[in-house]
Amino acid sequence: MTPFRYAHAAADDWEAALDQVADGLADANGSLGFVYVTDPVNPHLDSVIARLREVTGTEHWVGAVGIGICATGVEYYEQPAIAAMLADLPEDAFRVFQPVVKDAGVLDDTLADWLGPDGKPFIGLVHGDPANPLTEALVSGLAQRTETGFLVGGLASARETARVVADMSGDGGVAGVMFSDAVGIQTNLSQGCSPIGPHHAITESERNVLVRLDNRPALEVFNEDIGEVLARDLSRVGGYIFAGLPIPGSDTGDYLVRNLIGVDTERKLLGIGDLVEQGQDIMFCRRDAATAREDLSRMLSNLKSRLSGPPRGGVYVSCLGRGANLFGDDSEELKQIRDELGDFPLVGFYANGEIFRDRLYGYTGVLTLFT
Known part of the structure; x- marks a missing residue:
């Protein structure tokens, strides 16, 4: 299977970083885009989405703002940085949904229109606003609407408004994309303690x-x-x-x-x-670096045993308490993933809470692979 196309960059200003990422994706094909930006890019998130949509022709995008973001073998903090990936998936194999703020039931009509009244998506990748006191209940409610009872993802992290992406920028709820079983996905969680x-x-x-x-x-x-x-x-x-x-x-x-x-x-x-x-x-x-590295290695080994070949792409959501704070300031967490699973396309961010199955976690890393 063809690997997904991805690009990432950091620069002194957000427009320069966006230019590099847009150039890297200019001739790429994909039906679903993932985009993660650091907090200095947060005020310009709508412009980032519009530019990426223009240069790729890809209508659907999901992602989030993070105090830190990541890509294959590298982490970015503090400076303006963007990581984006295009997934070449069947158009009818996924549905993007806008922020759900109070009741997961508002998604039922959308899912029924997509999969029929008795159909359920296989799994969801979601991003949420940590300021919403109902977020934990929304995660549980959305997970119940999948065939597997499974969501992956995390809560956006920002110094002010923690925004998410679901075709457009938003905040206040949980948003993302649901996948049917036509999309090959493997996922696992690593504890940080x-x-x-x-x-x-x-x-x-x-x-x-x-x-x-x-x-x-x-x-x-x-x-x-x-x-x-x-x-x-x-x-x-x-x-x-x-x-x-x-x-x-x-x-x-x-x-x-x-x-x-x-x-x-x-x-x-x-x-x-x-x-x-x-x-x-x-x-x-x-919580210490040695045990975190050991558990990350355990998780990666488990995922590797389930793969029949290199992943087409991946999304990694890790806790703000991990990354440079736990593994060291030379992108050691992302380098470990690359060294143990190979040099495949990967994007993601450092979250204010990680989502796995139907719960909110802390101090964990959630790796989701597309096969």
């Missing part, structure tokens, strides 16, 4: 505050798991130790990583960045 202790049962909690784990004071259990050195100085756990919420029924041991947001040493309480319930499992995990 590794467990440091066993699963514990939450035996008492109040909203996001852990009171008792395994019928013991929560902070006592936490201190045992992290070890004596860290327990003596809890100020050192920030950005290193996290709460992990195992996903019930996951056959790959997936878990949601949530920040620790406070401790009460007198009452031995622990606050985390999510609501929890009595009877739910929890564990603690650490």
Whole structure:
């Protein structure tokens, strides 16, 4: 199969970066375009879409703004940068949809017109606005409307308005593209953390505050798991130790990583960045470069075993806490993907939350390959 065409560039100003990307795609063919831009290009996103549509003749585009964006073997931050890719897919194999803001049900008529009243798309690639408090429910609702119960993607990241692309720029909701099973897709997720202790049962909690784990004071259990050195100085756990919420029924041991947001040493309480319930499992995990590289390698090996040849193209959505912040400032995360899977067309961005299956994740990398 013919690889997708892609181009990426960074420059001192957004127009120069756009000129380079437009030149790289000028004679390319494709029915669906992916475009990711860094935050300095955000105010000019409509102009970017219009120019790419003009030079390629491709009507349909999806993508997002990111504090950082990426392409094969390279990451771009802070400076004006654009990465774009054209996918040569059957016109009836996908549908782009505008931002869904309140109720995933508004998409039902569009899907029925496309696939018939009993048809469902196979999988969706979506981008969302992190400012919408309904985003998590919208992700779940949209995933339920696919045959596989699967979405991939992430939340846009920007210093002001986090905009997404679905044929035009927008914000406030979740937008993207649904694919039928005529499109060959493989995807997987890499965790950025590794467990440091066993699963514990939450035996008492109040909203996001852990009171008792395994019928013991929560902070006592936490201190045992992290070890004596860290327990003596809890100020050192920030950005290193996290709460992990195992996903019930996951056959790959997936878990949601949530920040620790406070401790009460007198009452031995622990606050985390999510609501929890009595009877739910929890564990603690650490984030470091070595374990992130190991898990990324595991994920890439799993994907490689499912491929019959080089991918035609790919989209990578990684957490803002990864990339240069975790792997190093020489595009090491993207170089690892290239080194282990080959030099195939890839574009993507660094997100304010990653979407995999029907949930929002953090500190993860989601790689989606077109075969």
